[in-house]
Amino acid sequence: MPVKDMRTAINEALRQEMEADESVFCIGEDLVGGFGTDCGKDQGNAGSFGVTAGLYSQFGGKRIMDTPISEAAIIGAAAGAALVGMRPVAEIMFADFVTLCMDPLVNQMAKFRYMFGGKTTCPAVVRLPCGAIPGSGAGPHHSQTIYALMTAIPGLKVVIPSNAYDAKGLLVSAIRDDDPVLYFEPKALYTESCDVPDEPYAIPLGEAAMPREGDDVTVVAFGAMVPAAIAAIDSLATEGITCDLVDPRTTSPLDEEVILESVEATGRLVVVDESPPRCGLTADIAALAADKAFWSLQAPVKQVTAPHAPTPFATELELAHIPSPERITQAIREVLA
Amino acid sequence: MPVKDMRTAINEALRQEMEADESVFCIGEDLVGGFGTDCGKDQGNAGSFGVTAGLYSQFGGKRIMDTPISEAAIIGAAAGAALVGMRPVAEIMFADFVTLCMDPLVNQMAKFRYMFGGKTTCPAVVRLPCGAIPGSGAGPHHSQTIYALMTAIPGLKVVIPSNAYDAKGLLVSAIRDDDPVLYFEPKALYTESCDVPDEPYAIPLGEAAMPREGDDVTVVAFGAMVPAAIAAIDSLATEGITCDLVDPRTTSPLDEEVILESVEATGRLVVVDESPPRCGLTADIAALAADKAFWSLQAPVKQVTAPHAPTPFATELELAHIPSPERITQAIREVLA
Amino acid sequence: MAEPEATGLSKDRLLELYRQLATIREFEERINVEVNAGRLASFYHLSSGQEANAVGVCAHLDNPADTIVSNHRGHGHCIARGADVQAMMKELCGSSEGLCKGRGGTMHIADIDRGLLGANGVVGGGPPIAVGAALANKLRGDGGVSVVFLGDGAVNEGAVFEAMNMAVVLSVPAVFVIEDNKYGEFTTGAYMTGTGDLRARTESFGLGVTEVDGTDLFAVHEAAGSVIDHARRGNGPAGLICHAPRFHGHFTGDPEDYRPEGEAAEARRDSDCIKIFRARVLATGQLTPDDLAAVDGAVTEAIDAAVAAAAAAPRPDPVDVAADVYVSY
Amino acid sequence: MAEPEATGLSKDRLLELYRQLATIREFEERINVEVNAGRLASFYHLSSGQEANAVGVCAHLDNPADTIVSNHRGHGHCIARGADVQAMMKELCGSSEGLCKGRGGTMHIADIDRGLLGANGVVGGGPPIAVGAALANKLRGDGGVSVVFLGDGAVNEGAVFEAMNMAVVLSVPAVFVIEDNKYGEFTTGAYMTGTGDLRARTESFGLGVTEVDGTDLFAVHEAAGSVIDHARRGNGPAGLICHAPRFHGHFTGDPEDYRPEGEAAEARRDSDCIKIFRARVLATGQLTPDDLAAVDGAVTEAIDAAVAAAAAAPRPDPVDVAADVYVSY
């Protein structure tokens, strides 16, 4: 099977869904680049991360369009276009900037169907490059994950792929879904590769993956923390400690079943996320287990997260902010102690 | 001691702190009313909830000013004024509208001190009337609590008073605090009264209250759910079931100690909030216990929350959305079963 | 013989426009009565006095692809767009037979089949949505336009500016109808808008703006016709500013302490778009007192029926509190 | 004798202004070198070409209560406002001795003691903050002003419009300096701003706006002087638009695929504010080649020293990752 990185996988999903369905279009800042210039090329830089490369050449300015730097209008417009049946794929250049379009996300898109009596659909996708790229020094305004805030909002679906294969299949599902879907792209993973089929395929939203299986501990990790957890788990395997690793892939809906089954089998749970600790995904999963898998639990539920602090610029601090395989290993050992 | 409702208690804290400190001023929409009209009165309606009544007459337009309907500019301006040493108290008319000023809250105020190397302070207070008023039909855009989203943000402090006495003392502390504080006012409690001293007093941020003490179960409840929990607990007391009720009063910082001590004593925990369930305060507290009080826990940790749905308009649905004393009672019984 | 040229509209058309004006007025006034009588519990933003804005604009939306986006003061827009008044009244009562099953209420009335993309509880929430709907019109080439109603207070929300600019940049058929009733809640538009010159400010974004007396249905109708036509023909967005007073407070129960004594009463006396309409059509002879009385009678009957139906309508089942959050989950 | 009237500035002043221009240029160009050599890891938004905007404006901020609010392309503003270049360079390297202890980095340089309220990673994040600082100036009556720098791309953020309108409504001494370098990232300002007429649009909010050639320090200096004076005297906010090219890509490492071939080289050749300054002061005879060379030498030395100091500066201790989030917690 062809090996592709996550950037390419996402690009392929976009291209194939645009080919398959005329109502799919892309909108955002600098997705194409060069609007208004005479750069003598088909397109400019194709986004901050090159994810949308080639789409303008293939589909033209009616299917992929650059906008002013106006996040609220971009997401509001996606909401309106979706409400009348289009399938916009909007991009917020960095997830950190959802602060500027929370209203169309949280008060509009998320609530349309419910508050309009179940009579509308809003099949919009919002793509959000998120998280830190360790060592890049992106700093406090270009490193946040944001996905926990969005998971809290009834009416939104939230996707966080952890590898290129899932990225493609989940984006295909997100675009075909009739509900608004926030699709987070962990920036640290853009250049990570794996086998990705050329043809389109859909991975259902709400089904967790289990990239590692074991007996001793259940580890649940999200997005960029999945490879970190794999590293931790694989290193412990040499000592004979084996873990289930659950990658929920979507946090809303959440595949509670797979998580609970695993915890019931192992009796021990470590939850890993690169976001700060308060009211986050790790607490959400830990609380789930403390309620519904309580009688199986044999040790405290450990959360491995960033500290309650913004993401710092300096590499040493940035690396101390993002949970490392070592910290995950340590947490696994703790719940086994 | 004089009996006052929460609205009056908040008004008194504002007035007394404005009297005590020239750098305190109020800014927001319709805090005064009548700007630009010739209404022939000292002021108009004094806000949607009358909380700021009388301040304009006493302090004039330099200390309390109405603005255009521009939430981002209001909170951004509060951030800027606080950064140069003023103590603004800004109001967002309904907490639901933080969607429009998330950036100055989350990316600016919250991060200033950290990203500027610890050399700045931002002593701003943002007042946010929040939550549902049962039976008022305020609907999906005028009923949200929002405080869990803000608790997740490093750099912000979050206050949620549950009675008039605390409301005054906590607002005094919030105004005197050198960090940005989001002060949530559960709208359902504006008309609830209790003893409130006339003189100014400060309740430290980060210290929980324990309005009920008991042996069997620890109940943690926030804001408007505190009276609901009291009703539930008092009704069970007649059956000989007694509960600790922890009212954290501030969710950031959180008084972990009081919660954990209580759970260690009772071995059972029910957490109550009127927000939807995902990535919220109830999960946060449950996860805390599942980690740090694990060995004391004798039963699954139960969360009593709104469903994963927006707040509906119709009274029957609204009442089904907000946790009732009956649901709290049932959860207490469950953890005792 | 009368002078039909005076309005340029057929008798049937005039009767229909009058029916809409009268329906909105009766609807709003009845809500006020119901609230005062304690039979409605929420707070409602009434549009009495501003009926001609809604009716004059929506009269031109005859393409099935046309949409409107309304705001918190949306009953009139919804009625003018053809929403069923019984289903609306049921919604305002929170019935499960309401237009939104009682889940949205007064500030969230929507009827997607009629191109009514929702009232909105967030001031300034609507314009970006309308830009999106207009973008869909453009991409589909369906000849539709999207009209958004916003107030003279809403114009200072950042999202509104962004929407205006983006509508121009993407050249979409969005029409911004600014209803200037002189207030945003308890504060004047004159205070809140820097220059006070809303038209110049809006035009500076690159939208042609027409300003009109919103108490004169015929003026609104004519101006809206050209503005909408401009957008429909692919010339990009356009703006319309309608000046008309609100007769009630900001919401039902507003003590109106901020309002100069007698202002509302004066507006009711001298600036009532319904009185002005009646005087005009009677003067031209296009409609007779009997014609109008017949409409009045039918409207009263319709609203009576709506109120009665709403009072008797089924209540939602609490178990449905979390239904319809998603299509599938 | 030369003609000092030609610039109206003393020799000392001219030397200082030149020192600032040259320092910013050298600072930015050296970062580019360091990045290309792999010695700096992050991405940096360089302001080469736009130095005169920063220098010409900040020259007028002589009241201790004056503040500036910068943006992502902020090195020049910070230097012109008097931030220490060694502490800045250390910050860019992530040293614990950096101006922000290595926690903010290139996009968050702040120096509160010098009235520098922070660069900003959020486009459009600055203007509301400046309105707040200006409001503080007004409430305190301290005679200070608050100046915010923003780009021709940032102008379409809703918060910017809100800030402009609110500055007018509250009549605060805020000065909006719009730096038009023709691009927001990879897209032109001309495309992104509906009418293309930024000045008219800004003025429509009720701000007087002066437009100036940002490659001419003297023009910027003069225009900024009146604009700031206007605000300082209590006449409310004002705007200044400076046109000047950016020599580099949007950030270090930008492939600049969107940019017409040779555009940047041409700008370096014909629109270099430093060349233009030099030619002018040499022509008037106010400064000699030796004067300029002396400054150049000192500047190179200072930046050399800064780079060396930054390379040798202590690294932050990972245990401090969560320090200083709060004053107390």
Ligand SMILES: Cc1ncc(C[n+]2csc(CCOP(=O)(O)OP(=O)(O)O)c2C)c(N)n1
């Ligand atoms: C974002 C937001 N801010 C504030 C409010 C509270 N609010 C409701 S209506 C209103 C005034 C709106 O004024 P205008 O746009 O002129 O409409 P009008 O009420 O006059 O019809 C305000 C401030 C809100 N609903 N949404």
Ligand SMILES: Cc1ncc(C[n+]2csc(CCOP(=O)(O)OP(=O)(O)O)c2C)c(N)n1
């Ligand atoms: C809210 C937000 N949206 C998008 C970005 C990404 N971004 C960084 S700089 C920039 C362009 C800004 O253009 P302009 O204001 O003209 O400043 P210039 O870079 O030209 O100095 C963009 C889109 C951002 N940092 N913040």
Ligand SMILES: [Mg+2]
């Ligand atoms: Mg109004």
Ligand SMILES: [Mg+2]
């Ligand atoms: Mg620019």
